[in-house]
Amino acid sequence: MMTELLKLPLFRFGGKEYTLDQFFAWAEYTEALIPVIEHLQKTEEAVQSGFEIDQERIQQAVNEFRYHNNLITSAETHRWLRQRNLEIDDLYTHIYRKLSDPRKHLRLTPAAWKKRCLDPVREVWAELHFTAKFQRIFDDFVLRISIASRPEYYRNMYELKDVMLTDLENMIFLNQDNFHFSAFLEHVxxxxxxxxVPRSLCEAKLRTYRIDLLKILYExxxxxxxxxxxxxxxxxxxxGESLQSLAKRTGGVYESEYAFIEDIPELLRAPLLSAKAGECLDPLRITPQRGYTVLYVTRKTEPHVNxxxxxxxxxxxxxxxxxxxWNDQNFELLPWNR
Structure with missing residues (x-):
């Protein structure tokens, strides 16, 4: 199954197909997969131990997932999974990891985790989709393929003689060929x-996207x-009690996030933008599944070009x-997610 998924063609650009294998290799090379792989490493023991979770907590987590992806019915949920080559078991594995007991967390190297995990490719693929990280990384990859495919930039990737081959022992998806492919994309x-893209152009764009790139730490x-x-x-x-302390004392569902406004769920953007750092917001009914949420804004960071x-x-x-x-003329998304 692992090998089959790696061969999955994701898109075609200028008539050439690009596979999951190449996407994962580039994402690992650029360290875009580090947060996902670290989470999988830490929670592997907890998942394999088969610990029990209250069914109500599991159902709440499923409802949260459905809400964030606008999935109203069970049929829509199963269709969402099928479109991404996933199954309901993948969703439950993700939930087990999310709700796992931190006391059972490990610090494995990527190589050690790869040996322990039954299907590391599937685990990474699933986690990217369930945590909504896939699309941004995918778009960044397509953008690099787009540039590398332009006539004025296209060249043999092995012309990069000055790129030193990194230590591949602890890499999950990188081999020597994929390393040079990834290095080539980043170089171009x-x-x-x-x-x-001079600095002056970025400064001009910052005026347009200042709100989108405001970063908020909130609980x-x-x-x-x-x-x-x-x-x-x-x-x-x-x-003056902290939300973390409250969660331990009351059993409320606690989350902490430090994110750009453009990455925050749409329903939370307006209240977070209107609040000041250090402010606790009145309970919000964001969704029926989630119930009532209290938000606390810890810090706001204005965007700067530096x-x-x-x-x-x-x-x-x-x-x-x-x-x-150029992208409109050359990019073609293949049927794996339709």
């Missing part, structure tokens, strides 16, 4: 950026009951505009 991408705690949510709000607002994450996102937005016509 940086070359294109240097030639076509949330959710309850099914409104009174419990109101009590939690009062404990935070007036007694910040590498902000600069990379601005470069990406500029390049997408520059290559829009």
């Amino acid at each position: 991408y940086r070359e294109y950026v240097e030639e076509n 949330s705690i959710s309850f099914k009951d409104l009174n419990a949510a109101k009590e939690a709000y009062c404990c935070v607002r007036y007694d 910040n590498i994450q902000v600069r990379e996102r601005l470069e990406r937005k500029v390049i997408e505009e520059l290559l829009a016509d």
Whole structure:
């Protein structure tokens, strides 16, 4: 199964097909997979131990997943999974990892995790989709293929003589050929950026995307009951209790996130934007499944071109505009997700 999934053709650009194997190799080379693989490494022992989770917590997690993906019926949920070559068992494995006991977490090397895991390719593929990380990484990969395919940039990837081969022992998807392929894509991408995206252009775009690139560190705690949510709000607002402490004491569902506004669920953007750092918001009924949520804004970080994450996102937005016509003419998404 692992080998079959790696051969999955994801898209065609300029008549040439690109597979999951190449996508994963590039994503590992650029360290885009590090957060996902680290999570899988830590939770592997907890999943294999077969620990029991309260059915109500599992159902709540399933409802959360369906809400975030706008899946109203069971049939829509199964169709969403099939379109991504996933099964319902993959969803439950993801939930087990999400709800796993931190006391059972490990610190495995990628190589050790790969040996323990029955199907590492499937685990990474599933986790990317369930955590909504796939699309952004996929779009970045397509953008690099787009640049490398242009006549003025196309060249044999093995012309990169000065790229030192990294230690591949602890890599999951990188072999020597895929390393050179990935290094080639990054080399051409940086070359294109240097030639076509000056700092002044990024600064101009920052005025357009300032709100999208505002970064917010926030915490949330959710309850099914409104009174419990109101009590939690009062404990935070007036007694100074932390949301983490509340979650341990009350059993509320706690989450913490540090994200750009453009990456935050749409229903949360307006209340988070209107709040000040250090402010606790009145309970919100975001969805019937989630119940009532109390939000606490820890920090807001204004975007600046000197910040590498902000600069990379601005470069990406500029390049997408520059290559829009080229991509429309050459990109073809293959049927795996239709």
